[in-house]
Amino acid sequence: MHTPYDGSSRLFAIGLKPLEASAWIDADDRLASNLALKEQRAAARWDEVFAAESDTEAAQAEVLALLAEHLPARFPEIYRLENGAISVAGRRVLLDGTPALWTAARLVQEDLVLMRRGDAGWRLTAAALCFPSSWRLAEKFGRPIHEVHAPVPGFAAGTRNAELIARMFDNMRPEMPMIRWNWSVYGDAELFHPHNSPARRFGSGARADNVFLRVERQTLRLLPQSRDILFTIRIIVDPLDALERHSDAARIAVALIEQLGAFNAEQLDYKGMTLERDRLVTRLREIAG
Template identity: 55%
Template sequence: MTHLPIHTPYDGSSKLFQIGLKPLDLRNWIEIDETFDFQLAEKRRIYAEHPDDVFVAEQGTEEAQAEVLALLSEHLPARFPERYRREGDRLIVIGHPELEGLDARKLPSLHKASLLVQEDLIVMRRGEEGWRLAAGSLCFPSSWLLTEKFGKPMSTIHEPVPGFGPGTRNAGLIDRMFDKLQVGQPVERFNWSIQAGDALYHPLSNAGRIDRATGRPIRFPDVEAAARAFIRVERQTLRKLPVSGDILFTIRIHLDPIALLKGRPDRAVLAASFAGQLMALDAEQLDYKGLTADRDRLVEALEGMAGLSRQERR
């Protein structure tokens, strides 16, 4: 991976454990970068290997799923003609012959839609208990399991997140924001975490990160190992569907080696801000992010990247 990070919410612009919704220009609803071909192929592989883990849908969501597919089929060739084109009623994904005839396959519409883009797609529906996860395709989970969250309201989904569980102020704010979301006024937010490798399919909890080769928990034994870690950035969007009234939640994963920050002209400021955010996390937040054992080594690596001397460090 040779590109510079596209999104750097760890610069302080999107603080962890805050809602941080911002207006989104619909032209920028979906993102495409140089990992497009790899990530679409990876989705097909994950669907083949974990079909029961990465797709769920309630009965009665078929029309909403079709609505998502229709919106994407309209948006993609107009926004990215170099990647998509229409041939009659068919949408062609250029360079992906495996997707030929996708429209005719007997798959749920949300499944089809998920194979067209790098984003994961979640449909939220309003019920008596609030907004619940009614359907979803999640090939690139960030330390959570789709099947465990299926059918549950937002407050229960967020129960493990410090300050966001049932009865908290943030849980109430999220429900109200979902209720007030208007068609044509989508929003976006960012989240980020640290992981040892570059796996997109990451369903394990952060606290239980396991090295598949050794079967042991992954830890960064020294500063050099911490400097080889990956930053997992989630770009999330919320868009109210005009027909069903459901909300489409998209999650786009960017995986960037921490070492890539060295190539940025603003690396000193960025690395110092990143380190400061890690130092600001409390014990409960560190535990949730799986960083209790590794935070200090990560901070030391970032401060070294920022060019801080030992005297300038904490």
């Protein structure tokens, strides 16, 4: 049911394109459960979930103000603004809570990351991260974007991709958010995955059984006042069984087989697929018919 499966993007391709401001934040029937999980993660692992440099308070407040304006207008059936608070999913979130970025994150399914321009380029200066996909906030906090992306094949410092990202960040405009999609394949449906390999085991047989498609809806928005960039990450996890019931299952399965076949050894390792690709392809071929 989720892009990139709906035809609006080439299947399983990663790219960046403009986004209508009205579609900036997403929400679906998993909102209440996702917000409840955020509260649990924060209570149990606050140091892993939140970090912020001291001079980001104004930018954090700017994010919260933008969401307080956007959400009731975009989803009036879900969000209600009243007396300095927003009611959502059976709870009332006070808008004067601190840290402001965490208050903002308690309203939406997305994780929220602030990037700020400095002498070393764009750095990760604040984040509310409850649903990481094989990375840890402590390892990325305070680092420039080329170091954040260093584990990604082809995106380390000095590469063309790193230069393109820096240029794109520099040229962003507040009135034009951007969107991109990422995907991965895991061995369970857990949203909180700071580790890498344990989740990527699809059972013990020749056929991959425990397979979950993990899609990341990512947006970028230049904040008009602070001039920081807000990076949002919305995680959607579906079992491969759901793909079998999709009306366009065969086409989607073939697209994923082609993408897996195009990966080089470095990309396979990054995706955690070196030992898993053949068994996954066997399963996908069953779906493709």
